[in-house]
Amino acid sequence: MQTPELIRPDWDVPDCIEAWVTTRTGGCSNPPYASFNMATHVGDSSESLRSNRLQLQAILPTALRFQWLRQVHGTDVVQIQCPEEQITADGLITRVPGIACCVLTADCLPVFLANKQGDEIAIAHAGWRGMLAGILEKTIMQMSSSPDALVAWLGPAIGSCHFEVGEEVREQFLNAHGSLDKLSSCFVQTENPGKYLADLYAIARCKLNHLGVAAVSGGDFCTHCDQDRFFSYRRDGTTGRMASLIYIAAPIQ
Numbered sequence: 417m418q419t420p421e422l423i424r425p426d427w428d429v430p431d432c433i434e435a436w437v438t439t440r441t442g443g444c445s446n447p448p449y450a451s452f453n454m455a456t457h458v459g460d461s462s463e464s465l466r467s468n469r470l471q472l473q474a475i476l477p478t479a480l481r482f483q484w485l486r487q488v489h490g491t492d493v494v495q496i497q498c499p500e501e502q503i504t505a506d507g508l509i510t511r512v513p514g515i516a517c518c519v520l521t522a523d524c525l526p527v528f529l530a531n532k533q534g535d536e537i538a539i540a541h542a543g544w545r546g547m548l549a550g551i552l553e554k555t556i557m558q559m560s561s562s563p564d565a566l567v568a569w570l571g572p573a574i575g576s577c578h579f580e581v582g583e584e585v586r587e588q589f590l591n592a593h594g595s596l597d598k599l600s601s602c603f604v605q606t607e608n609p610g611k612y613l614a615d616l617y618a619i620a621r622c623k624l625n626h627l628g629v630a631a632v633s634g635g636d637f638c639t640h641c642d643q644d645r646f647f648s649y650r651r652d653g654t655t656g657r658m659a660s661l662i663y664i665a666a667p668i669q
């Protein structure tokens with residue numbers, strides 16, 4: 417098995433905030449899940465998944481506890497004090513050190529959030545459906561910290577270079593967010609009639625800024641372009657998922 421290659425967000429948060437994104441490198445899953453798949457629901461063997469998650473745990477603090485989600489492209493956000501067996505939601509918030517809040521993606525946008533004090537974190541699974549439905553608004557609203565005390569980082573998602581959507585998607589966004597005039601610039605018309613290239617990063621930045629979160633970084637990936645590092649649902653259909661995770665480091669005993 418290869419050593420996992422993880423991506424560490426480049427953002428301005430206190431040292432006690434730890435965050436990572438897994439890539440395809442590492443693990444033992446066979447194609448089309450090769451090789452560091454982190455998701456249960458995609459058809460990969462449960463032995464491979466178990467082994468991959470153990471390999472991930474082995475490179476993170478031993479006492480770290482993981483909260484995985486059953487994601488449904490919705491807007492439910494759950495605040496957790498301790499990990500639970502099965503949560504159906506698309507966002508997690510905690511103030512408790514030592515709990516890794518995890519989301520799984522392969523094109524959708526993982527949005528990492530932490531306050532500048534380093535005692536509250538959140539993560540959201542933000543694809544176009546979730547963002548249209550208001551997952552970022554719900555997450556920010558449910559956090560105790562005020563938006564101007566938050567820092568955000570946008571993890572790997574499909575870039576606008578590869579994310580063609582129909583007119584109906586653009587219209588739904590513009591109808592739902594009439595006050596956000598910058599939103600129309602997140603959709604660029606293509607040569608194909610009625611089609612637009614959608615920029616998930618720009619949509620997220622626009623929404624976060626509007627909600628009062630000014631410190632937003634990241635967003636310079638394309639999961640579709642970078643086949644070596646990332647799974648991409650739109651590119652490959654049946655494929656694995658990367659894990660995005662964030663935790664507050666537990667104080668050293």
Ligand SMILES: [Zn+2]
Binds near residue numbers: 575640
């Ligand atoms: Zn691309």
